[in-house]
Amino acid sequence: MSVDEDTANHGRLLGTVRGPQDVKRMSAEQLDILAAEIRDFLIAKVSRTGGHVGPNLGVVELTLAMHRVFDSPRDRLLFDTGHQAYVHKILTGRQDGFDRLRQRGGLSGYPSQAESEHDLVENSHASTALSYADGLAKAYALRGEQRSVVAVVGDGALTGGMCWEALNNIATAGNSLVIVVNDNGRSYSPTIGGLADHLSSLRLNPGYEKVLDTVKDALGSTPLVGRPMYEVLHAVKKGIKDAVAPQAMFEDLGIKYVGPVDGHDLEAVESALRAAKNFGGPVIVHAVTRKGYGYRPAEEDEADCLHGPGGAFDVETGKLVAAPSVKWTHVFADELVAIADERPDVVGITAAMAEPTGIAKLARKHPGRVYDVGIAEQHAATSAAGLALGGLHPVVAVYATFLNRAFDQVLLDVAMHKLPVTFVLDRAGITGPDGPSHYGIWDMAVFGVVPGLRIAAPRDAATLREELREAVAVDDGPTIVRFPTGTVAADLPALRRVGPVDVLAESPRTDVLLVAVGSFGHLGMEVAARVAEQGYGVTVVDPRWVRPVPAELLELAAGHRLVVTVEDGVRVGGVGDALAQAMRDADVRVPLRDLGVPADWHPHGTRAQILADLGLTAQDVARDVTGWISRLDAEPVEPVSLPAGGSAQN
Numbered sequence: 059m060s061v062d063e064d065t066a067n068h069g070r071l072l073g074t075v076r077g078p079q080d081v082k083r084m085s086a087e088q089l090d091i092l093a094a095e096i097r098d099f100l101i102a103k104v105s106r107t108g109g110h111v112g113p114n115l116g117v118v119e120l121t122l123a124m125h126r127v128f129d130s131p132r133d134r135l136l137f138d139t140g141h142q143a144y145v146h147k148i149l150t151g152r153q154d155g156f157d158r159l160r161q162r163g164g165l166s167g168y169p170s171q172a173e174s175e176h177d178l179v180e181n182s183h184a185s186t187a188l189s190y191a192d193g194l195a196k197a198y199a200l201r202g203e204q205r206s207v208v209a210v211v212g213d214g215a216l217t218g219g220m221c222w223e224a225l226n227n228i229a230t231a232g233n234s235l236v237i238v239v240n241d242n243g244r245s246y247s248p249t250i251g252g253l254a255d256h257l258s259s260l261r262l263n264p265g266y267e268k269v270l271d272t273v274k275d276a277l278g279s280t281p282l283v284g285r286p287m288y289e290v291l292h293a294v295k296k297g298i299k300d301a302v303a304p305q306a307m308f309e310d311l312g313i314k315y316v317g318p319v320d321g322h323d324l325e326a327v328e329s330a331l332r333a334a335k336n337f338g339g340p341v342i343v344h345a346v347t348r349k350g351y352g353y354r355p356a357e358e359d360e361a362d363c364l365h366g367p368g369g370a371f372d373v374e375t376g377k378l379v380a381a382p383s384v385k386w387t388h389v390f391a392d393e394l395v396a397i398a399d400e401r402p403d404v405v406g407i408t409a410a411m412a413e414p415t416g417i418a419k420l421a422r423k424h425p426g427r428v429y430d431v432g433i434a435e436q437h438a439a440t441s442a443a444g445l446a447l448g449g450l451h452p453v454v455a456v457y458a459t460f461l462n463r464a465f466d467q468v469l470l471d472v473a474m475h476k477l478p479v480t481f482v483l484d485r486a487g488i489t490g491p492d493g494p495s496h497y498g499i500w501d502m503a504v505f506g507v508v509p510g511l512r513i514a515a516p517r518d519a520a521t522l523r524e525e526l527r528e529a530v531a532v533d534d535g536p537t538i539v540r541f542p543t544g545t546v547a548a549d550l551p552a553l554r555r556v557g558p559v560d561v562l563a564e565s566p567r568t569d570v571l572l573v574a575v576g577s578f579g580h581l582g583m584e585v586a587a588r589v590a591e592q593g594y595g596v597t598v599v600d601p602r603w604v605r606p607v608p609a610e611l612l613e614l615a616a617g618h619r620l621v622v623t624v625e626d627g628v629r630v631g632g633v634g635d636a637l638a639q640a641m642r643d644a645d646v647r648v649p650l651r652d653l654g655v656p657a658d659w660h661p662h663g664t665r666a667q668i669l670a671d672l673g674l675t676a677q678d679v680a681r682d683v684t685g686w687i688s689r690l691d692a693e694p695v696e697p698v699s700l701p702a703g704g705s706a707q708n
């Protein structure tokens with residue numbers, strides 16, 4: 059039976075759900091059917107658009123229970139990371155949006171205030187929900203408002219330090235607050251670390267099944283809710299505490315613990331949530347779930363339980379429909395292994411993203427030389443500093459958007475100590491369907507201010523290999539190598555090299571110096587060809603190393619009438635800004651125009667769509683360049699450097 063037929067046959071109940079009140083009315087039998095329909099719906103829809111299918115299949119019952127026990131939006135339901143909020147979206151009137159999930163103008167893949175009053179925070183970076191919840195609970199307590207605050211957090215997100223800072227404060231504050239730990243044992247791959255070991259020992263304990271039965275029996279025979287119910291649960295837990303000890307960890311923090319409950323047993327989850335709701339203090343409900351539950355290709359996907367296929371996938375197999383292509387990530391992964399084969403001091407670090415960043419390849423080749431630190435980018439940076447102090451050269455592979463978290467660690471712990479750590483930033487620039495918080499557009503600006511940090515932006519596979527090697531050869535300070543998402547650009551050989559700068563195109567006329575940063579090399583070539591048709595000569599260069607600004611770039615700038623920079627990052631503090639400043643300092647009086655990404659929140663869509671919206675296509679840039687240079691012709695002025703902070707747009 060196809061999923062479409064399945065949906066047609068069984069989607070009737072789901073079709074009646076327009077808001078949380080509709081699931082509150084349903085009988086146990088109806089809810090069972092509804093859960094199955096939601097799974098069919100998720101698989102049918104997400105298989106066409108791509109998205110976080112595995113995590114959402116795992117929280118169907120959890121989310122149903124939350125909406126039955128609590129009263130959203132008056133009660134506040136928070137989903138840590140937010141990638142598992144699809145079921146919540148389905149139950150809060152957004153079913154129709156799933157045809158255009160993560161597509162331009164369509165439903166966001168994360169909670170979105172613009173979409174619904176049921177979405178309070180716009181997250182996607184992990185481990186923040188407990189801090190939001192702490193603040194909300196304090197605010198409601200102070201204002202005397204009776205509202206429940208519920209935060210769902212995965213065992214993966216729980217490896218993030220913010221969660222532990224939050225738990226510490228939640229315990230001290232003592233406000234009423236429910237923390238649902240969605241424990242599926244996995245981040246992308248199995249969750250690592252001491253906490254994960256605790257949780258998995260609980261899951262693997264032979265007494266576990268018995269525990270679930272005992273909890274269920276207790277709930278079934280206890281008609282009361284509220285504190286008495288909690289006491290029952292508590293007593294049950296205390297009774298089994300000697301057999302399964304890890305929950306003591308939470309109680310030692312001063313937070314009451316309920317569980318473990320079978321996260322796919324709706325009745326059990328509901329009972330636990332009702333008890334927690336009425337307890338009157340902070341409570342952790344420990345729900346054990348299975349990522350990808352109910353969909354075999356996800357359950358059996360060893361790599362990541364179909365965590366988040368990037369595009370459409372085949373429903374029968376779970377395999378991506380698009381033909382495989384060579385991604386930037388693959389080029390990095392292969393070259394890193396080659397470097398590590400030659401250099402035993404090179405080690406890798408990942409923050410729970412071994413497969414997505416490609417560093418898993420190094421782990422397979424050289425087990426013991428890659429450290430997965432959990433969702434802990436700050437720790438990754440300072441731990442890398444420690445590894446460097448210990449005589450190694452760590453390569454920290456993260457998505458560009460996530461390194462923002464570790465600014466202080468990169469600045470002081472790594473750079474101030476002049477430590478040789480290479481940060482490899484995948485998914486830099488405009489990424490696309492994951493939307494504003496996943497755009498890797500801040501790195502060159504944010505880390506550009508770090509003294510002694512060098513930043514490389516390769517334009518193709520050959521320069522990625524080369525610049526990675528140059529980066530790990532630096533032994534007196536940190537380096538960043540940043541590249542975009544998707545299929546790697548075709549190799550674009552240089553005509554010649556001046557210092558670190560590659561000259562990609564030249565003309566007898568030296569009207570415009572076009573500085574094409576990173577993957578914009580190809581765009582630069584097309585712009586040069588278009589502008590040449592208007593009779594102007596364009597020199598296209600790729601600086602390769604954008605920070606510090608190469609002195610050779612200043613010399614090249616001085617030999618042209620106009621400098622134009624184009625970069626896949628925010629304009630404020632970006633490569634163009636830095637070059638303008640360096641030109642002012644060197645008294646190079648050539649006008650400069652900087653094209654890039656405005657420092658703003660850009661919506662989700664494909665990378666190509668968003669770049670087109672921002673005027674970052676060859677056609678747009680060529681039109682801009684032609685306009686600027688022809689204006690210089692029309693109004694010949696003594697070229698002057700632009701004033702400080704001279705761009706009107708940010």
Ligand SMILES: Cc1ncc(C[n+]2csc(CCOP(=O)(O)OP(=O)(O)O)c2C)c(N)n1
Binds near residue numbers: 116184214
């Ligand atoms: C700060 C940060 N680093 C990395 C990620 C990438 N990421 C998204 S989901 C995820 C795993 C989350 O695991 P868990 O919280 O257990 O949720 P599950 O998907 O297993 O339901 C990771 C590492 C992120 N969102 N935020």
